[in-house]
Amino acid sequence: MFAGPLQDLIDELSKLPGIGPKSAQRVAFHLLKAPADDAAALARAIVEVKDKVRLCRTCFNVSDQELCEYCRDPRRDATVICAVQEPPDIVAIERTREYRGLYHVLQGAISPIEGVGPDDLRISELLSRLRPTAEDRPPVEEVIVATSPNVEGDATALYLARLLQPLGVKITRLASGLPVGGDLEYADEVTLGRALVGRRSLSA
């Protein structure tokens, strides 16, 4: 145990994900030795992120305004919504530059072990985006379910598919395939099996 403020900092840091007591101590001592300006900048950034960043009213992406940059952008294709688990997933999809539609951040995946059920996710908000409204928006024609390719992501995708089916919207799931640059021989059978199921035609 260290004296007051130092121990407080270590305690706070070790609450962060992926940071154990040892790393927390290392970071704390690093900050202690850092120039006062650097430490102040970090403290300011933490305060500002809580102060200014909020969730987009429509899609629940992070934003510094009421609507996020994608929901504000009139050039985005509003007939397609890509549902993801967390905001960083949007960043990953944007990096591909393959997608021009809108997003919906579910804020997690169904996981009974962690006590997360459909009601804890932004699913009802997604549903209301699919209902025809008086606004002059074109109706949504397709929902791409881009949850993680694991047990929880699959369950969430299946739940959404069943829920959205009656609405007459096209529902697609990201193909889970083989990692590019990986060796086929090391691919596990589940991945390989799913890649086979989701195969696409090469002939015209």
Next chain:
Amino acid sequence: MRVATLALEDFRNFVRQQTGLGAGINLIVGRNAQGKTNLLEAVHCLSGLGSPRGPDHMLVRSGAERAVLHADVVRGPRHVRVDLEIRPGRGNRALLNGNPVPSPRALAEVCSSVFFGPDELSLVKGSPEGRRRFLDDLVVGLRPARETLRREWERILRQRNALLRSMPRERGAAATATATLEVWDEALCRVGAELTAARLEVLAELAPYAAKRYEAVAGGGRLELAYASTWAPAGEGNVAALQSALQSALQEARERELERRVSLVGPQRDDVVVMLVSAGDPAGEARDARAYASQGDQRTCALALKLGEHDLLSDATGEQPVLLLDDVFSELDPARRRWLGGAVAAVDQTVLTSAEPDALDIGGVARVIEVRAGELRDAQ
């Protein structure tokens, strides 16, 4: 195949140790609680498929953040360097000849072993869980990529059980919960059917090998293996058929599951039944060894199953796995001891522990290694 050298860092009670291992029989001696079994466990971990004795975090010496194993493996004409870093909670890492592999289970293609300890000796009379684990380990041993299937299955089962535990008691009050349960049902049926098909496939492959070993030691009689399941139709190995069978079984069990708040049907409740036809009555019917065989016969069955596993893996991969025997000889009567000794003599490499090496009665020991308080030294 064989392991030529093994170095351990922060593995169980070993801080930093290394040893050479010979072809043939390697005898690990030392008093109890010195680390003899830990050394066998380290060899087993070189397959990248985890320990037969417990979760990864138990493998790391207390106070250390990770355990590391290095080994030189001789496989036919090839010499392969294997490095494995065990980092609980952060994912293990492995190198083959210094090159990173995408998953530690890739090591299983190079280095495999069959572990046989006191738990395995009671395979027949022990719990169904032990027999399921034996079968699932063999599924993964034969096809390492199926480790993913097994992990996915375990995760789905845990999720579904967690959901059942949290389901509201009052009926009709929870449309969302019911819809969520249906989603997990579908996952359970899909992956459960795949797992069951894989088990049945492997059991059919194992049966002739185990029967042959049994006949050799029992001097007659016949060992048969059957898959016991409350939901899978007998003889059905088709994944789609198993999936729909599991679906109907779940439907039927719905009320009971909601009542008991736990998954009641599926591969997690299945079992392997070892059946024996006695040597004296070859035309007689096969009887459940668990209920009808003597303790000695049950042990013979367990030996036949484990040596059959070794034979199957040898044939399937073209290389003999290392045979790891943890204090098994002392539990056997002289006749079975001699028989096991004979079987061991034909294996490329065996590593066995004994607290009483003088009572072992096996010839041709290549190397004796003494373990004392987590330190290894040659004792010959």
